[in-house]
Amino acid sequence: MSESMRVPEAEVDPQFPERWSPRAFSPRPVAEADLLSLFEAARWAPSAANSQPWLFLAAVTPEERARFLALLNPGNQVWAREAPVLLFVLTRRRRASGRAMEWGAFDAGAAWMSLALQARKLGLFAHAMGGFDREGIYAALNIPVEEYLALAAVAVGYYGDPALLSEEDQQREHPSLRKPLRELFHYGALGEE
Numbered sequence: 784m785s786e787s788m789r790v791p792e793a794e795v796d797p798q799f800p801e802r803w804s805p806r807a808f809s810p811r812p813v814a815e816a817d818l819l820s821l822f823e824a825a826r827w828a829p830s831a832a833n834s835q836p837w838l839f840l841a842a843v844t845p846e847e848r849a850r851f852l853a854l855l856n857p858g859n860q861v862w863a864r865e866a867p868v869l870l871f872v873l874t875r876r877r878r879a880s881g882r883a884m885e886w887g888a889f890d891a892g893a894a895w896m897s898l899a900l901q902a903r904k905l906g907l908f909a910h911a912m913g914g915f916d917r918e919g920i921y922a923a924l925n926i927p928v929e930e931y932l933a934l935a936a937v938a939v940g941y942y943g944d945p946a947l948l949s950e951e952d953q954q955r956e957h958p959s960l961r962k963p964l965r966e967l968f969h970y971g972a973l974g975e976e
């Protein structure tokens with residue numbers, strides 16, 4: 784399947800269907816200014832009461848990348864090891880007042896998507912992963928578990944050589960399709976037309 788099969792069903796900016804999550808990353812480094820640009824995009828995401836509950840942990844040095852990589856599930860490690868930047872996306876569990884941050888995951892999701900779209904603008908790709916050690920990460924990276932919830936990992940980098948992927952990952956290395964547009968929304972209350 785080629786990227787051209789991602790055919791929109793309504794008018795939309797091409798940046799949306801053109802963003803996808805590859806596994807073939809090049810080890811080419813990401814300039815620090817570009818990394819800052821990704822976080823800047825995330826910074827402007829909307830959040831409940833402008834609480835900005837997200838926190839991105841970034842690994843760019845070989846030592847830190849190895850530390851982050853070890854927390855990924857084996858199936859993610861095999862391809863994510865090439866990515867020059869690994870991130871973990873955290874969200875605060877509580878507001879300063881102590882009240883629960885009820886929309887933290889929603890807000891951090893918006894921030895990650897902003898980062899992913901900005902990555903494409905810079906010729907980079909961002910691939911999110913839920914497959915990581917969701918219990919072990921707190922001790923491994925000194926994250927106070929009562930303060931933060933670790934939501935996802937993200938590999939960031941330039942596109943690499945898909946021929947270097949495992950056979951299984953080569954099969955999966957293409958932009959995915961979507962459900963029909965009409966299946967993702969409903970006018971009015973459910974069960975009523």
Ligand SMILES: Cc1cc2nc3c(=O)[nH]c(=O)nc-3n(C[C@H](O)[C@H](O)[C@H](O)COP(=O)(O)O)c2cc1C
Pocket residue numbers: 802803804805859910911912913914915935957958959
């Ligand atoms: C929260 C989340 C968790 C994901 N976990 C993984 C993962 O552990 N491993 C992986 O290879 N891809 C993972 N993905 C990537 C999805 O499979 C991918 O986004 C989805 O198939 C849609 O494809 P696209 O991003 O290329 O449009 C994850 C994506 C999200 C948003």
